[in-house]
Amino acid sequence: MNVERLVAGLDIGSAKTTAIIAEVVGDLPRHPGIKVLGVGQARTTGLRRGVVADIEETTQSIRKAVSDAEQMAGVKVDACYVGIAGEHVQAMISKGIVAVSGDEISRGDVERANAVARAQAMPPERELLHAIPQEYSVDKNEGIRDPVGMVGTRLETEMYLVTIGSSPALNLRKAVEKAGYRPLQLVLEPLASALAVLTEDEKELGVVLIEMGAGTSDIAVFHEAKILHLGTVPFGGNNVTNDLVHGLGVTQGDAERLKERYGCAYEPMVDPSEVITLPSTVAQGDRQIPRELLAHIIHQRTDEIFDLVMRDVDAAGYAGKLSAGVVLTGGAATLPGVAELAAEVFGTGVRVGIPSENISGLVDAVEAPRFATAVGLALYAASRVALGLESPGGKKLAFNAPNVDKLTQKVKAWLQDFF
Numbered sequence: 363m364n365v366e367r368l369v370a371g372l373d374i375g376s377a378k379t380t381a382i383i384a385e386v387v388g389d390l391p392r393h394p395g396i397k398v399l400g401v402g403q404a405r406t407t408g409l410r411r412g413v414v415a416d417i418e419e420t421t422q423s424i425r426k427a428v429s430d431a432e433q434m435a436g437v438k439v440d441a442c443y444v445g446i447a448g449e450h451v452q453a454m455i456s457k458g459i460v461a462v463s464g465d466e467i468s469r470g471d472v473e474r475a476n477a478v479a480r481a482q483a484m485p486p487e488r489e490l491l492h493a494i495p496q497e498y499s500v501d502k503n504e505g506i507r508d509p510v511g512m513v514g515t516r517l518e519t520e521m522y523l524v525t526i527g528s529s530p531a532l533n534l535r536k537a538v539e540k541a542g543y544r545p546l547q548l549v550l551e552p553l554a555s556a557l558a559v560l561t562e563d564e565k566e567l568g569v570v571l572i573e574m575g576a577g578t579s580d581i582a583v584f585h586e587a588k589i590l591h592l593g594t595v596p597f598g599g600n601n602v603t604n605d606l607v608h609g610l611g612v613t614q615g616d617a618e619r620l621k622e623r624y625g626c627a628y629e630p631m632v633d634p635s636e637v638i639t640l641p642s643t644v645a646q647g648d649r650q651i652p653r654e655l656l657a658h659i660i661h662q663r664t665d666e667i668f669d670l671v672m673r674d675v676d677a678a679g680y681a682g683k684l685s686a687g688v689v690l691t692g693g694a695a696t697l698p699g700v701a702e703l704a705a706e707v708f709g710t711g712v713r714v715g716i717p718s719e720n721i722s723g724l725v726d727a728v729e730a731p732r733f734a735t736a737v738g739l740a741l742y743a744a745s746r747v748a749l750g751l752e753s754p755g756g757k758k759l760a761f762n763a764p765n766v767d768k769l770t771q772k773v774k775a776w777l778q779d780f781f
């Protein structure tokens with residue numbers, strides 16, 4: 363085992379903390395993949411809607427998830443890539459203009475233009491998370507993906523800047539450090555998930571990814587291979603569970619179990635004659651309800667969540683650009699009928715995204731929508747390692763050689779600032 367090729371992704375969600383330890387494999391540096399060695403999970407209690415609310419509790423969940431993954435993998439890690447999300451996330455477009463230094467545009471010109479776009483004054487309470495080059499303009503020609511080698515005098519870049527609140531970021535890092543691990547980099551969770559489940563074609567054609575977690579449902583819209591929009595709806599699986607608690611008069615734990623066992627997000631899929639037994643209580647004794655009622659409650663709330671997502675995407679002006687439809691991930695996307703309901707709301711094709719591309723090893727252990735973020739974080743880490751930008755040991759790797767060709771450079775330029 364080459365320890366320099368070990369990576370760890372840590373997804374600290376509102377319901378569950380998941381750690382994945384993997385080895386970077388594949389055709390390096392161009393097509394890195396991961397071989398999953400270990401997966402660990404722990405219940406999270408220290409988060410409120412995706413943001414750390416109790417450092418000590420969060421630390422304990424991290425410790426358990428990572429040490430379980432280490433145990434499974436039979437290796438120790440000291441650093442990890444950590445997901446971040448929440449309503450404090452903001453995005454904006456920033457432009458950078460430079461004069462071309464020579465006859466044709468060089469890599470250096472592109473980097474200079476990107477540096478200008480990135481150099482936005484950040485208020486002290488915000489932190490730059492990702493700066494993703496979108497496209498370039500050379501003189502009057504717009505929409506250029508890679509301007510290197512083109513002739514022109516003026517180069518303009520358009521960057522997508524993602525910023526986060528400094529204090530949620532600080533608390534997250536603190537919790538990871540207190541657990542005994544080095545947070546190498548924070549990565550936006552829906553973008554990590556996108557890396558794990560979206561195909562290049564989908565991103566090219568136009569797709570909305572909905573990461574359906576416990577506390578929030580996060581949105582990422584891609585079109586022409588660019589990230590166009592990020593959004594968050596402050597509702598998720600927890601709200602569905604709470605509706606069941608109130609609607610059926612059951613405990614939180616029972617509601618969760620009923621949802622996982624009999625739940626369905628699309629009412630018409632349930633046989634109206636089917637009856638389920640609720641856990642009995644001393645006061646109420648045995649109770650039976652039509653399964654349709656359970657589905658009805660789940661359907662209503664999930665429909666509301668999709669409706670809010672739709673409005674967000676509409677308001678951002680991208681509703682007509684989603685030829686590849688909708689991809690659902692996150693734990694709440696496990697519910698049967700969720701794709702059927704989404705198809706009805708969005709009027710497009712919908713699929714549930716399960717990590718499977720570029721992964722080997724313990725694939726079975728991560729083949730569910732709720733592993734999309736953690737797998738994406740490990741894939742992100744793998745790309746960084748593959749390109750020699752950052753190895754877990756902090757050293758540049760041997761294959762970051764001077765012979766990196768143009769394609770690799772292109773990938774690298776994008777990766778440098780995002781993935």
Ligand SMILES: Nc1ncnc2c1ncn2[C@@H]1O[C@H](COP(=O)(O)OP(=O)(O)OP(=O)(O)O)[C@@H](O)[C@H]1O
Pocket residue numbers: 374375376377378379406411412574575576577578579598599600603618621622623625692693694695696697732
């Ligand atoms: N089999 C299942 N059927 C229905 N719902 C499920 C199932 N498994 C998980 N869920 C729901 O998915 C949610 C948890 O999803 P996930 O693990 O993606 O959330 P998280 O990452 O912890 O939260 P967040 O991303 O919002 O911070 C919970 O609300 C849970 O009830």
Ligand SMILES: [Mg+2]
Pocket residue numbers: 373374375376551575576692735
């Ligand atoms: Mg999550």
